[in-house]
Amino acid sequence: MSSLTLDQVTQALDWLSLHERHKPLSKGERVVLMAVWEDLKFKEAAERSGFDPGYIATVASNQLRTFIAKALNQGQPVNKRRLRHFLNEHTAALLRQSIQQLETESLPLAPTNNLIEVMGGRPPEVLDFYGRVDELRELRQKLREKNCVAVVGPPGVGKSALAAKLIESLSTEPDPKFKSVIWKSIFHGPSLPELLVDLHKLLATSSDTAIDAEAPTSQLISALLDHLRQQRVLLILDSVEAILQGDPLSLDPYGEQYAEYGMFLRRFVEEQNDSRLLLLSRKPLSHVERLVGSRRSACLMKLGGLSIAEARSFLKGQQVKDPKNWDDFVDFVRGNAQILHQAINSIEEFFGGRVKAHIRYSLVADPYFLESWREQLGPAGSSTTLERWVVSYVAQQIERGIDPVPMSQLLEQEFPGTPPELFVTIRHLSQIDLLIKTQGETEVVLSLPPLMKKYLLSRLSALLTGNVQ
Ligand SMILES: Nc1ncnc2c1ncn2[C@@H]1O[C@H](COP(=O)(O)OP(=O)(O)O)[C@@H](O)[C@H]1O
Ligand SMILES: [Mg+2]
Incomplete structure (x- = not known):
């Protein structure tokens, strides 16, 4: 029998929990499940997810096992060593049932007084x-x-x-x-x-x-x-x-x-x-x-990224080290939650927790962002000629040492569109963080987000013509 993934077993048990206990699995119970599935010690799983190891090993683990015993094993306890095998056998059918039901029916969401x-x-x-x-x-x-x-x-x-x-x-x-x-x-x-x-x-x-x-x-x-x-x-x-x-x-x-x-x-x-x-x-x-x-x-x-304070709580909760470099890191990625999440593991695994080294060596090559830029700005993407013109013009100016670029300078160029179209385009690009628009001392000025500057400046022309490796 092929093994279920952690996501699948979590989904199945969550669904069962909503039906049997009228509440989803608790966060602690999910951590216990992760420990069981990935063969981790409770202490290790608790540390990864910012929980107290004692709470995971006793309270959360007992809650989950009691629920599983009642719901799936006629009240008979299942010990931790057998739990994975047991769940593999018992949750595949549940998963199918939960998926079928999700497609056709409704699901009570949170454990509140007013179930929505x-x-x-x-x-x-x-x-x-x-x-x-x-x-x-x-x-x-x-x-x-x-x-x-x-x-x-x-x-x-x-x-x-x-x-x-x-x-x-x-x-x-x-x-x-x-x-x-x-x-x-x-x-x-x-x-x-x-x-x-x-x-x-x-x-x-x-x-x-x-x-x-x-x-x-x-x-x-x-x-x-x-x-x-x-x-x-x-x-x-x-x-x-x-x-x-x-x-x-x-x-x-x-x-x-x-x-x-x-x-x-x-x-x-x-x-x-x-x-x-x-x-x-x-x-x-x-x-x-x-x-x-x-x-x-x-x-x-x-919607912009997390603020510095929010991102700091996040990094603290994930037990990232090197707090003196956190602000630079958050600025660099403009508080993007996805990049913050992705960075956590490589900061620990490849840079021994040194955030600065991560910014220097590994932040540039994130395939997730490269893909989304290509999707938006590349020739096969759905961006307009004017959007591509604005980004590449600003990038060229930055390469020449003009950063930020004054709005008046843009308006003097021969751009492929009318001034009102240029304004809408700039507004749109800044809504999705492909351009940074700020009020300078005397006029609006434009720049690129730091991550894009770092990556794109060397490869911008390749990106715009579709020759990115
Ligand atoms: N406020 C937040 N705190 C912690 N993690 C978050 C927060 N917002 C988003 N995430 C996580 O960041 C990732 C990207 O979020 P998502 O909502 O999928 O982004 P989007 O829908 O804008 O592409 C997901 O893994 C999500 O769980
Ligand atoms: Mg989304």
Whole structure:
């Protein structure tokens, strides 16, 4: 029998726990599971995850084993040595069941007084979440006021994690605004009718007539909006960048294939009362910007990285050494949660905990960021000619020793577009951290994020022409 991964067994037990105990596995129990799965001593697993070893070895371990004994072994205890083998045998079927159920049904989320249902898909789990108090407050406020809220930020900054935390925090409200949440990642680029039919199935009650998937899209939209008017749903669409295939400066930023999304968004914004739409995107959403501009019920929120203080708590929690170099490190990666996470292991494994050495030798070659830059700026990516022009112009100036570059200097160049298009482009690039726009003493000045400077300056031309190794 092939072995399950730690993620799979955690998912299966989490699901079982929600059903049997009406709460997910605790963080401590997850650490115990990790120790069992990766054959670690409790002390080692506790240290890795910032828990007290005594708590993991006794309290959390007993809780998990008691739960497993009751739920899977008719009350008979299972000792630690046998636990992995036992779970491998007993959780594969559970995993299948949980996946099937997740696809068709809803799942109670957090152990609170007001269970909020999450349907459609599963938000990411964030075990050690730091900071973001202000952002969560802002997001909740915006969702109270507007029908559609779009969160835009670079890859790995923490958009999905923030939305996952939002769902948890909604469950703790004394008078929750939403009866349920739908989480849908559209990274695979479904057509609008496909998505609408999917959503309709989730929301339809047994007395509703079945939806005709072949009906005109406008009817499918009307049917969905009817459901949403009746049910107070928070609809979260993650990875919205997948449907932004058109020119962001044109009237159709979605492109031909996804043009109907524009109609859906507009109708949602104009016709909704109680339900809300939350969009998460690593690319700017010019359509939402336009709706905001025309004072429709929509708003945008740019998500930047963790602040120095938040990132310091994170690094401390992960027991990273060398605190005097933490601020430089956080500045360098602009508080990007994903890069911080990825760096932790290599700092310890290859640099004996020396953060400075990591910045110097290994921060440049991060394939994750290189890939996302290539995706956005490379010729095969979906960036516009003007976007590529701005980034490469600023990079060339920096190479010549002009950093930051004054806005007036850019305007004097022959750029491929009009000044208003240039302004929108600069705004967009800075929303996703591909450009740093600040107010200088007398005018706006532009630069590149430090990581990009370090990496791109030597290879910029190769990146823009597609010859990056
Ligand atoms: N506030 C936070 N504290 C700790 N880890 C975080 C935080 N925000 C995000 N992360 C982690 O950083 C990684 C990237 O976050 P994610 O939400 O997937 O980014 P995005 O959706 O913007 O691409 C994930 O592993 C996530 O768990
Ligand atoms: Mg995400």
